[in-house]
Amino acid sequence: MNVRRCACVFFESRETASFDLAGLLAGGAGVARTRRWLALAPHLEQEIEVSEAEMTWLGRFSPQLWSMADAMPEDILSRLLETGLLVSDEPRFASQRAAEERHRALNWWPLAAVVHKASCWSGVDSVASMQRLGMDTVAGLLRTCGTPPPAVAERDGCGPDIPLQRPPADSLDTLLERRTTCRNFDPERGLEQALFARMLDRVFAAQGSVIAGEGIEFLKKHTPSGGGLHATEAYLLVQRVQGVPPGLYHYRPHEHALRPLPAPAMPLDDLARRALAGQWWFAQAPVLVIYAPRVARSYWKYRDHPKAYRALLMDVGHLSQTLCLSATDLGLGAFVTAAINEGELERAFGLAPLCDGPVAVGGFGWRAARQEIAEFDPVGKVWGCAGLEP
Ligand SMILES: Cc1cc2nc3c(=O)[nH]c(=O)nc-3n(C[C@H](O)[C@H](O)[C@H](O)COP(=O)(O)O)c2cc1C
Structure with a gap:
């Protein structure tokens, strides 16, 4: 043998x-x-x-x-x-x-493959775990972890500080100020199809494409991407969008279209809650976006490369920021979380962990009228009063 x-x-x-x-x-x-x-x-x-x-x-x-x-x-x-x-x-x-x-x-850099696999969850209830560890309140955090390092690093300068101007806010400043992680979605209100389509167009659509060589196509999107490869796919769990049947979808960036996928083995709201590791405040969003990098697309170029996994994660972060700002611009709430059960999502969407498995979930929709769970809005740009702690 x-x-x-x-x-x-x-x-x-x-x-x-x-x-x-x-x-x-x-x-x-x-x-x-x-x-x-x-x-x-x-x-x-x-x-x-x-x-x-x-x-x-x-x-x-x-x-x-x-x-x-x-x-x-x-x-x-x-x-x-x-x-x-x-x-x-x-x-x-x-x-x-x-x-x-x-x-x-797949050409994974070995250390990254180990980290990726070891950090995937299945069946985890992160809310219950944080409560059990007493880490779901500031008092509990202080008891368990002590005082954190200061909010800003203090460095010894080699001269006096140089004060900078603060020009009057323009429309981009106002947009940035209004972005606040949404944890209070209106559980009844559906999202208008036009807003839903606009969000996907802004964040995930190919705005153009170039055939650079035989079989080599580069997409142009509104968000930067390592190597221009745009390896991250958007899978959708749609709960309440007018004119779109609730279900699972794969977004097609060339055609700006949804491809319906087979129904999951459990009700959609159950899947949402489990996928979000028990975070019910996010599970109520009318649309969840599963960010799933296709590693073969990235590692085709960056094979066995020590920086490639970092770049994949950063791609997802950039997409998420575009999504959060687009939603804010349209008056919607949005969020991102990495506390997810990859296992449940992989089974529901037919994804393979080391191949095209998810690394984060985002979501968007209308905010509820009342703040039941804390959002971080200390200057009152969203809720109009001093907010609660994060
Ligand atoms: C990578 C990442 C992961 C996050 N994960 C969670 C999460 O698991 N649960 C949650 O409630 N918020 C999560 N958040 C939101 C942060 O708690 C939030 O950004 C922070 O409290 C600052 O508030 P702001 O986004 O409203 O400015 C996450 C944010 C980022 C960027």
Whole structure:
């Protein structure tokens, strides 16, 4: 049998602390600490606990060249093959090999792939977790985390500060001032189709395109994008837009059109709440936008590149700012969050985690008349009075 090691694997010596009654009674701290080696390989669904022998044996094989595994002890060989850490040409390990080769073909920079995979959630209720940890109030934050670093860095200057002018506000200043993360959507009011279409046109449509070479097309959009590749796709969860049936859609930037996708396995409002990790205040938005970078498009150029993942995340940030400002301009509320359950979204929209999985969710719609949950509006530009804390 020929084998090679998977293309991307890192090992972590993870320490776990647990209560140790015997240790406490013997005069110790009452905490037992144990360490174990975990293999973090993004092509695998889970991290794998490994022995030092398994780790050492795996490290002896090339990720590129096939070689014989004759010298490896049988139990270690079968464990490494079954887990998918070692890839073989044997038909019975074909599914492990296929998963590894799918990941290999995407050209991820290995450290970024590990971070991406390890930071994806499924079934997380971030609201309940924050409440459990007492981190959902300022008092709780202070108790748990202490005082934060100051709001602004204080540097020693090499001369006196130079005061700058503050010219009178123009229309862009006024727009920027009015942008405030919306956590109070009107749960009844639908969004007019014209406003919905205008938002998508401004934020996600291709305003032009250039065929730069055979099979190489560059889109022009209102937002900058690393390499001009515009790898981020917009998937939509539409709950209340006049004339658009509630459901899941993929936005098509050339045609400025919606492509309907199969209905999810659960009601839309359930999916919205779960996808947003329990953040019901965002789940009420009439439109949710799932920002899902297509890594193959970016890594076609930036293959195995240490900056490529950063650029993908920054692309999403830029799109989100365009969306927030466009919504503000139209009198709508908008938000973005990274506290999402990627797993639920991937299953609902048919996306593959390391291929075209989501990294953030935004949304927009009409604000409610009353502020039930805190928005950060200290100068009263949205709610007209001193706002609550963030
Ligand atoms: C990347 C990013 C992630 C965010 N995630 C959340 C979130 O999970 N939940 C939430 O309520 N607000 C979230 N926000 C909104 C921030 O809390 C908000 O921007 C901040 O409190 C400042 O308020 P403002 O946007 O109204 O100026 C996020 C904002 C950004 C840019």
